[in-house]
Amino acid sequence: MKHLIILIILTPILVFSQITEDLSGNESTNTKKLYTKGSFVFGPGFEKIKVGEKQYEDSDRDNQDINVMPGGGAGIEAVIGYDLSKSLAFEFSIGVQNSGSFIDKDNKAQFKKSQIRASVLYKIPMGKKYVPYIGAGLSTILSGKYVEDSQAGEGEVKYTKPSGFHILGGAEWKNPQSPLFWFGELRLLILGEFKVDESDIAYSALEHFGMNKMSANGLQFSFGIGYYLK
Numbered sequence: 004m005k006h007l008i009i010l011i012i013l014t015p016i017l018v019f020s021q022i023t024e025d026l027s028g029n030e031s032t033n034t035k036k037l038y039t040k041g042s043f044v045f046g047p048g049f050e051k052i053k054v055g056e057k058q059y060e061d062s063d064r065d066n067q068d069i070n071v072m073p074g075g076g077a078g079i080e081a082v083i084g085y086d087l088s089k090s091l092a093f094e095f096s097i098g099v100q101n102s103g104s105f106i107d108k109d110n111k112a113q114f115k116k117s118q119i120r121a122s123v124l125y126k127i128p129m130g131k132k133y134v135p136y137i138g139a140g141l142s143t144i145l146s147g148k149y150v151e152d153s154q155a156g157e158g159e160v161k162y163t164k165p166s167g168f169h170i171l172g173g174a175e176w177k178n179p180q181s182p183l184f185w186f187g188e189l190r191l192l193i194l195g196e197f198k199v200d201e202s203d204i205a206y207s208a209l210e211h212f213g214m215n216k217m218s219a220n221g222l223q224f225s226f227g228i229g230y231y232l233k
Contacts, residue, residue, distance in 0.1 A: 050072065051071075079098060173187055
């Protein structure tokens with residue numbers, strides 16, 4: 004319901020902005036409005052969970068923790084966007100992100116997730132080459148899965164698909180003579196919790212390690228390249 008309310012609020016703002024832009028007759032010097040972006044994404048989650056440890060036979064060495072960070076990790080993202088006006092843009096993105104520990108081939112644990120975002124951006128006019136922007140929107144996890152292969156055994160846990168909102172800030176670096184541009188972005192995602200959906204690991208073990216409920220909130224740093232299509 005809260006997501007629907009946000010959409011109801013944002014939609015007339017976008018429509019009014021576009022109508023105003025059209026009536027004013029002020030067209031951007033860059034007539035290309037549809038663009039795509041590809042980026043690398045990384046960042047910390049708000050919760051780091053110890054899911055096990057590697058035990059060394061050599062007593063002089065301390066055991067090494069195996070951790071996952073469900074709200075963070077590293078991955079890639081693809082974006083399609085459209086400039087609604089000189090200062091407003093809409094973007095839709097899909098991406099994947101993994102976090103975990105890979106100590107060796109016999110001791111690894113990963114939390115894998117895919118997610119989509121819909122964002123409205125406000126671009127701050129500061130020239131043709133450097134364009135800072137801020138924005139907000141909705142985010143949804145499409146899939147969340149924990150996979151373990153360690154000395155303790157193998158297992159997989161599938162989690163529910165939380166959704167929520169995000170706020171962001173970033174900047175674009177453009178060449179007015181080229182459709183290519185670079186960008187960097189920082190996002191705060193508030194998505195709630197991952198909760199166990201299906202598991203072949205005992206629920207008591209998940210509770211012991213705090214894996215029955217895990218924070219999906221985190222920060223994301225994104226940087227990459229974009230291209231105006233038309």
